[in-house]
Amino acid sequence: MRTKRFFRQAGGFALAALLVFSANAQAAACRNPNLDVVVLGSGGPELDDNRASVGYLVRENGRAAVLVDFGSGTSLNFERAGAKIEDLQAVLLSQFHVDHVNDFPALVKGAFFTRRNRDLPVYGPSGNHSVPALPQYLARLIGSKGAYAYLSGFLDGGESFRLKPVTVAADAAHPKVFAASEGGFRISAVPVTHSIIPALGWRVEKDGCAVVFSSGTSNMGRTLDKIAADADLLVAHNAIPEGSTDRVALKLHMMPSEIGRIAAAAHAKSVVLSHFMNRTENVMRETAAAIGSRYKGKLNFARDCDIYAVHSGEKIGSCLH
Known part of the structure; x- marks a missing residue:
């Protein structure tokens, strides 16, 4: 009798556990078909690649929600995407290299x-001996004694709204995952290695849908892995080719095979490559092979203004048309 009661109870526990597991699995699935990512810029710092520098826009129902970086040339594509500054819930800056933030003053002026x-x-990285932290960066840029001091009202309250800086620790030697919520979106960040430049990888989530932005990183220490799990869309920067021997570049960026490893380990549903440079522009077949040796999911090579649906990982249009 006790044996039968035990198996009935065990069966009940197993069923309950199965139901909980199923509910969690269902909760983790992307449930919002109205989220997309616009690639505002897919290039790097070079001025002969026919690309804007890096920047991305997460939208819901076609409306701007979260801006991730805003490099040279991205302001025009922001306009082409029909984005409005009024709709933005947050700006996420990954680093202060020119090709990631050069159009930010244009956003403020606009x-x-x-x-x-x-x-x-406005979320951004802490600083070090080479680069200022976010508050100092903004002060030097648009503060009362900054390069664009006439925009200082957006910091001191003289305009209709203020930029609210939130500094995120960017010490890749002691990585901690940061998390916050803005306008119904959950945002997470982790320090990533970009030579001596403090940098952050970002994750943006809503309704079980997750987009991860690698930023520029060699991924030494594999810190990006901490926020990449189960990404519906992994936007990874492809700034160096497979087999690169450039020691400086290898401290800044990761090779395609590392992108493939991250995507496979994270069970990412789709990968979008961006931040191309001349050295990666003409080796896309080799890049695809290096990634494909480790990752068997969807792979896309971004162009400026490409629009990707988060739930499917497919390209669904372009802001050029």
Whole structure:
């Protein structure tokens, strides 16, 4: 009798565990078909690649939500995507190299001509001996004694809204995952290795849908892995070719095979490659092979203005058309 009761109870526990597991699995699935990512820029710092520098826009129902980096040339594609500064929930800056942030002053200036009256959170990395932390970067850029001091009202409250800087620790030697919420989106960051430049990888989530942005990183220490799990879309920077022997570049960027390893380990549903440079522009077949040796999922090579659906990982259009 006790044996039968035990098996009935065990069966009940197993069924309950199965139901919980199923519920969690269902909760983890992307449930929002209205999220997409616009590639505002897919290039790097070079000026002869016919690409804007890096920047991305996460949208919901076609409306701007989260801006990730805003490098040279991205402001035009922001306009082409029909984005409005009023709709932004947050700006996420991964690092302060020019090709990641050069159009940010244009965004601030453009805000003067909008009706935005809500403060805009701006998240960015801490600094070190080479690069200022986010608050110092903003002060040097648009503070009262900055390069564009006439925009200082967006820091000191003189304009219709303020930029609210949030500094995220970017010490890759002691990586900690940062998390916050803005406008219904959960955002996470982790320090990534980009030579001596403090840098962050970002994850943006809503309704079980997750997009991960690698930023520029060699991924030494494999810190990006900490936020990449089960990404629906992994946007990875392809700035060096497989087999590169450039010691400087290898401290800044990861080879395609490492992108493939990350995507496979994370069970990413789709990978979008971006941040191309001349040295990777003409070896895309070799890049695909190196990634494909480790990762068997969807792989796309981004162009400026490409639009990718988060839930499917497929390209669904372009802001050029």
